[in-house]
Amino acid sequence: MSASDAVTRKDDLRTGTPFWVRTPHSTVKARPRLDRDRFDVIVVGAGISGALVAEALTRQGRSVLIVDRRPPVRGSTPASTAMIQHEIDVPLTRLRRKIGKAKADAVWRRSVRAVDDLVDLAGRLKLDCRMRRKPTVFLAGDDMAARALRREAEARADIGIRADYLTRSELIDRFGMDRPAAILSQDSASANPAQLAAGLLRAALARDARLVSPVEITDMAELPGGIALATAAGQVLVAEHAVFCTGYEYLPPMKTASQRVVSTWALASRPLAGLLGWLLDTNVWEASDPYLYFRADESGRIIAGGEDEEASDANADPAKLARKARVIAGKLEALTGIRIGKPAYVWSAPFSVTDDGLPVIDRVPGYRRVLSVMGFGGNGITFSTIAAEIVAAEIAGRPDPDAALFRRR
């Protein structure tokens, strides 16, 4: 094993300042060094995926070491706009065409359940993370017109997912937005993603977990009774299992042709007085490419994003960040009439997507004891919740019945 280069990809995960890093309790104090070198499970990555996995594993009574080369919760997680959606980027009707009806229906149902599970978990652990159940309005756009949205709403309703088709006049009456149609769905939520991840890490630490940072994993080797991970500092850590929750800095052997890294932009306004009541309680996104999405927090701050570009490094350009923020604010005003003025926070980031909109949750090729969680796509947090459930079941030796839906493909 070598202790030089990182075993995962490296990226500049954020440009600008996401609002959440300025909120209290958005990170956790980590230990600078280890007092022990053997654990049941080592979780690599202290973002929302690692936090959920560590919480699930310590709930099962396992000893867990969480390591990160950055401070905890300072990767992609604080860049998230944290609309916790059950709606997958690839609509149900299209996913059925891609992977077949039975699998697509199972994936969409599991996504609804995951949002429910995450909201319940945050409630049970009493996490102070502004978790709030919300409906979502999905607007017709250049990618899906009214007729396709009607079919989509019917397909969801047919499998028991709450989704109402809204005509143009219903949309204007209820939400004041003028589009040919929309789907109003229940079963989504929003939260402060950094406080959510930090709260989950704290819950794991209150059980049998350790969190050490900065620790960079540079290599790994399977032993007869475990897995050994080498750190950049030359230490060797041993566990029965390792779970890489390294977000867009994934392990190269997990890469497939269906994944790519794109660029995305986001902003948060100042708290706006007199914000329309419905907006405080609703997530909004649209079937357009590039798309706009937005929601508010409890202080009346609008958090909006979109304008994705295929280039993986476009997010690093500060001049583009200022331009994209103006475009997002302009689109928001054109749709809602709300003028946010100069945004209080603007940021950009790389963002990983897959052709079918699904995450990859699987064993790493060539390793029996190493799992990898890649919660790609616009509802990465929902996928991280599914991943924590699948990983915890796998390690407990009771595989999750839905695990095959999310394997590397």
Ligand SMILES: Cc1cc2nc3c(=O)[nH]c(=O)nc-3n(C[C@H](O)[C@H](O)[C@H](O)COP(=O)(O)OP(=O)(O)OC[C@H]3O[C@@H](n4cnc5c(N)ncnc54)[C@H](O)[C@@H]3O)c2cc1C
């Ligand atoms: C602008 C933006 C908006 C988004 N909006 C939404 C949204 O509205 N809803 C939603 O559900 N999702 C959204 N997402 C997606 C969501 O934020 C991500 O899916 C999620 O944050 C990924 O979390 P993670 O824990 O997997 O990765 P991260 O938070 O990046 O954590 C991974 C950690 O692994 C560490 N690491 C990597 N390699 C190593 C190594 N070799 N050794 C040690 N540590 C290592 C990194 O330092 C990092 O801290 C958005 C993403 C972006 C960028």
